[in-house]
Amino acid sequence: MRPARVIGAGLSGLVAAWHLADRGFAVEVIEQAPHPGGLIQSQQTEHGLVETGANAFVWDNTVAAWFQRLDLTPEFPQASSKRRYIFRNGRPWRWPLTVAESLGLAARLSAAFVTRATSAGEQETMEAWGRRVIGEGATRWLLEPAMQGVYASPPGVLSARAIFDGRRRGLRKLAAPRGGMGQFTTRLYERLCDRGVRVQFNSAGTVDAGVPTVVSTPAPAAAHLVAPHAPELAAAIARVRLASLATVTMFFEPHPDDIHGFGILFPSGTGINALGVLLNADIFAGRSTRRSETWIVGDRDQGLTAFDDDRLVQMLAADRRRVTGRDATPLSVHLTRRPAAIPVYDAAIGQVAPSLASLPPWLALAGNYLGRLGVAALLEQGAAAANRVRESAL
Ligand SMILES: Cc1cc2nc3c(=O)[nH]c(=O)nc-3n(C[C@H](O)[C@H](O)[C@H](O)COP(=O)(O)OP(=O)(O)OC[C@H]3O[C@@H](n4cnc5c(N)ncnc54)[C@H](O)[C@@H]3O)c2cc1C
Incomplete structure (x- = not known):
């Protein structure tokens, strides 16, 4: 069997590994962390499910085929989640x-x-x-x-x-596995192991000239890994900036005045520090029997994500008080920090694609800095990357 390597066992890397295994390669996946899934990790807590990265796919034929392949049941958003709010003049508005x-x-x-x-x-x-x-x-x-x-x-x-x-054209519905997004990456990882794919955790990958390799790490690591083989492209990738995010999922006892819907977005200058809040249990049924809210903090107002845990949670408690007009003690609080969460889609992103042609044919990239944000796009990218290195080995 011909060897192939995948560096990074997040969603993109696992998908690339699947397609390489499908095409008869002996695949080794090298992952720096002690577990698969990358940013996507779902935690079952005593009050309900907590997501740490993407919480849904945009449903299309590719996503549907993956759910079928992995024997996963898709959960679609509840009708009530059609209501989305934007905060203005001290209250949430649908328009x-x-x-x-x-x-x-x-x-x-x-x-x-x-x-x-x-x-x-x-x-x-x-x-x-x-x-x-x-x-x-x-x-x-x-x-x-x-x-x-x-x-x-x-x-x-x-x-x-x-x-x-x-951008993908048109509005499409969302879907997630019943057990959360982590169920998708965990199932995919297990199926890869069943198919004989070797996954090495706690190891930093290297790119060896001529070995068919898919690099599926975040942009900074990808720039470093491809630099000896495609320096111009590496320089373009290194210019991609990453946005830092902190998410705080809090569970509350339901209150009769609670707003129901997908979530609330907070424009700057409204006195609310968070970028938005997702109303998890209103989006997907069965996520929690309580009220489940994920508050998302970015660096819109310099440095908020660097606040220590207590200060961050207190800041969000004050935000919540301003939005709801009342105090409530959360049943539990789950904080996740992602200092390199997602690429900033500024002009630097546009400079990556034109340099991709300089990659040697045995080397391919998959990741959210290649021009399309969204986990559904990563499924396609993983397949395209595997296809590219397969052709080089023919
Ligand atoms: C809070 C939050 C909310 C989000 N919400 C959404 C959403 O609603 N919709 C959406 O589509 N997307 C969302 N995203 C983004 C989405 O989760 C990511 O784009 C996606 O999970 C990226 O997957 P990936 O496999 O490309 O990268 P990652 O998940 O970053 O995986 C890369 C892997 O490479 C490993 N690695 C890094 N360097 C090395 C190295 N040198 N050697 C070996 N391994 C290495 C890392 O440890 C990691 O496991 C969100 C992200 C966050 C943080």
Whole structure:
């Protein structure tokens, strides 16, 4: 059997390993951590499920095929989670724009479609695009929270080109395994072991010239690993910045005044420090019998994610008080820090894809810094990376 190597046993690496094994390679996976899954880890706690990374896939044919392959039952969001809120003027709104702003938005959008002025300029940030195409109010109260919710960065730093190029068309439904996202990576890991794939934990990978290899680490490690073989590409990857996130999942006794829905996004300047809160038990049934909230903190206001645990939790308790108007003691608190959570989709991201052609044919990359954010995209990337190195070995 021909040998192949995968560096990184997160979702992308496990998927690449699966496809390489499928194609008859003797696959070794090298993982720095003591466990598989990377950012995706689901913890069963006494009050319910806690996710530490992505909490759902965007459902499509590729995702559906993976669920079937791994004998996993998909859980789809409950109807009540269609309600999404944005915080403005001290309270959550399903539509945060005033009547004048809404009319202005409608007029601007019609004009922009007629004149085809919706495409993004080469150097345009999402904020500049928003001001130009949808106007000040919609940028401030719709675009900014939406961007923070998905990319964890303010629109002033996001590249409109990078966002639009990596976007999937249309709104699709979400899905997650009944036992959380960690069930997907754990099942995949177990199936790989059954198929004879060797996974070496607590080891840093190396790239040996000529050995078919998929590098599926976060951007900084990938830059380091490919540098001897594709220096220009490595330099482009090294310029990708990573956003730091902290998530705090708290369980509460339900209260009659609780808001129900997918979650609430908090634009900057509203007095709330968190970027948003997910209402987990409203999204997926069976996640908790209590109220389960995941508060997400980013570095929108410099350095919040570096607060010590007590200060971070106290800050979120104050946020929650401002949002709900009442004090409540959580039944339990679960804090996760991800100093290198997701890439900042700024102009540097756009410089990676053009340099990919310089990779030697036996080397491929998979990861969320390659132009498309989203775990469903990683399933496709893992397959594409495996295919590339397979062809080099033919
Ligand atoms: C709080 C949070 C919420 C998120 N929410 C969403 C969401 O709602 N939707 C969504 O689509 N995405 C979301 N994401 C992002 C998503 O979880 C990630 O994009 C995805 O899990 C990345 O998978 P990966 O396998 O590419 O990378 P990782 O999960 O980072 O895995 C890379 C692996 O490589 C290993 N590694 C690193 N360096 C080396 C080395 N030198 N040698 C060997 N191994 C190495 C690491 O230990 C790690 O296990 C979220 C992330 C966070 C943190």
